[in-house]
Amino acid sequence: MDIPKNLFYTKEHxxxxxxxNKARVGITDHAQSRLxxxxxxxxxxxxxxxKQFEMMASVESVKAASEVYAPLSGKLVSVNSALQASPxxxxxxxxxxxxxxxxxxxxxxxxxxxMDCEKYRKYLESAAE
Amino acid sequence: xxxxxxxKNTPLLGEHINLKARMAPFAGWNMPIQYEGIIAEHNHTRxxxxxxxxxHMGEFYxxxxxxxxxxxxxxxxxxxxxxxxxxxxxAMLNEKGGIMDDxxxxxxxxxxxxxxxxSATIDKDAAHIRRHLKKGADFKDRSAELAKIDLQGPxxxxxxxxxxxxxxxxxxxxxxxxxxxxxENIIISRTGYTGELGYELYISAGKAVALWRLLLGDKRVxxxxxxxxxxxxxxxxxxxxxxxxxxxxxxxxxGLERFIDLNGDFIGRDALVxxxxxxxxxxxxxxxxxxxKAPRHHYSIMKDDKEIGSVTSGSFAPSLGCGIxxxxxxxxxxxxxxxxxxxxxxxxxxxxITQRPFYKNGSARVK
Numbered sequence: 004m005d006i007p008k009n010l011f012y013t014k015e016h017x018x019x020x021x022x023x024n025k026a027r028v029g030i031t032d033h034a035q036s037r038l039x040x041x042x043x044x045x046x047x048x049x050x051x052x053x054k055q056f057e058m059m060a061s062v063e064s065v066k067a068a069s070e071v072y073a074p075l076s077g078k079l080v081s082v083n084s085a086l087q088a089s090p091x092x093x094x095x096x097x098x099x100x101x102x103x104x105x106x107x108x109x110x111x112x113x114x115x116x117x118m119d120c121e122k123y124r125k126y127l128e129s130a131a132e
Numbered sequence: 133x134x135x136x137x138x139x140k141n142t143p144l145l146g147e148h149i150n151l152k153a154r155m156a157p158f159a160g161w162n163m164p165i166q167y168e169g170i171i172a173e174h175n176h177t178r179x180x181x182x183x184x185x186x187x188h189m190g191e192f193y194x195x196x197x198x199x200x201x202x203x204x205x206x207x208x209x210x211x212x213x214x215x216x217x218x219x220x221x222x223a224m225l226n227e228k229g230g231i232m233d234d235x236x237x238x239x240x241x242x243x244x245x246x247x248x249x250x251s252a253t254i255d256k257d258a259a260h261i262r263r264h265l266k267k268g269a270d271f272k273d274r275s276a277e278l279a280k281i282d283l284q285g286p287x288x289x290x291x292x293x294x295x296x297x298x299x300x301x302x303x304x305x306x307x308x309x310x311x312x313x314x315x316e317n318i319i320i321s322r323t324g325y326t327g328e329l330g331y332e333l334y335i336s337a338g339k340a341v342a343l344w345r346l347l348l349g350d351k352r353v354x355x356x357x358x359x360x361x362x363x364x365x366x367x368x369x370x371x372x373x374x375x376x377x378x379x380x381x382x383x384x385x386x387g388l389e390r391f392i393d394l395n396g397d398f399i400g401r402d403a404l405v406x407x408x409x410x411x412x413x414x415x416x417x418x419x420x421x422x423x424x425k426a427p428r429h430h431y432s433i434m435k436d437d438k439e440i441g442s443v444t445s446g447s448f449a450p451s452l453g454c455g456i457x458x459x460x461x462x463x464x465x466x467x468x469x470x471x472x473x474x475x476x477x478x479x480x481x482x483x484x485i486t487q488r489p490f491y492k493n494g495s496a497r498v499k
Binding site: 039040042043061063064065 | 154165166169170171172359363423424425426428447448450479
């Protein structure tokens with residue numbers, strides 16, 4: 004399972020790449036693998052305010068529908084609308100082309116509630132037992 | 133064989149593990165859901181040939197005269213009218229006309245039948261049949277000793293005739309025969325659950341691995357799991373027992389009237405005649421989403437803000453590129469072209485009631 008070192012993670016298997024006051028976010032390799040073939044991604048409108056750990060987007064696979072939660076609070080300054088036509092990008096490239104939104108970070112201290120890659124790896128291992 | 137979770141395993145478990153299948157419980161069995169991915173397996177079945185482990189399903193053998201033993205009265209159609217070496221799809225009903233199981237009956241000889249039933253209902257079906265059989269009938273549940281492997285897809289005939297049974301190429305749709313395979317005389321039928329040209333092979337459990345490996349050794353053949361089996365059958369509008377049909381649904385509600393002989397004499401017939409006279413209150417319909425969003429089991433079906441039914445099966449349809457589903461709606465709404473709204477919480481999906489099958493280019497009936 005691919006868990007890049009430079010990202011932060013949530014218990015619901017979202018990732019955040021924090022660069023300055025912005026965070027690019029998406030779902031993890033583990034999440035896309037568990038979902039299987041992703042067939043639909045519903046993205047919020049640009050400009051929307053989201054709150055940490057509240058629903059931000061939804062994804063559907065052949066087998067199931069599931070919600071995507073915001074790793075951090077803030078305004079969505081950009082969403083990856085290319086996923087509407089090719090949702091399978093989330094499977095093939097969860098950390099790069101499969102990103103879902105860019106959040107303008109409202110409160111830096113929320114970062115403390117996220118896991119780094121080591122913690123997320125251990126979290127996945129403990130969940131597998 | 134049972135594991136710690138009390139799940140039963142098929143003789144092919146080791147093969148699935150070697151193929152890195154994702155395993156999950158299905159009707160009490162530990163089954164492969166997918167190998168490389170549901171959509172890839174689905175598409176390969178529509179274009180090539182796929183191999184499915186269907187060992188969980190049940191096989192009964194019955195010997196005795198159809199009418200004298202009471203066997204004929206157990207099914208929704210006359211098994212005595214099935215020509216030799218032909219299969220027929222139908223149902224076994226309770227007294228209320230509810231579907232106890234949907235199944236396929238194979239006529240092996242004048243007084244010999246094989247009945248292929250769903251895995252979750254094996255014990256219930258066996259008890260029901262035994263209870264209604266009269267003296268002189270010989271009933272055997274051979275589910276545990278028989279493996280069932282399905283080869284499905286437009287290339288399945290080429291593969292089957294080249295690798296397994298050259299003479300099986302002559303089988304017509306819904307017919308079967310016995311063929312010498314791996315030192316055994318086995319039933320191969322031209323039947324399936326995918327809408328494609330395909331075969332179901334019944335071999336002793338001890339030979340299952342050898343047959344599986346023989347077929348997978350051909351580069352045209354790939355394994356497919358229950359995930360693809362479900363999207364393939366749903367695109368054809370085939371019902372899944374326990375989900376689209378059960379003991380509380382009647383064949384008239386489920387759109388299975390053509391598999392019922394109301395002129396016959398069988399358990400549940402009187403109830404069906406009564407239902408037909410009064411008209412059924414709800415009907416199983418098929419619908420297509422206006423997007424890639426998929427209806428799912430238990431979502432509500434709405435019309436003008438009123439709940440008119442609920443979804444029993446739903447998925448993204450890989451061959452159609454949109455969501456599809458089936459569900460029961462109040463009878464007045466069961467009309468082709470009727471616009472409906474599928475709803476679950478905040479999730480709303482526009483859909484239109486449509487004809488079955490959804491997928492119309494299947495190769496199942498090719499000459």
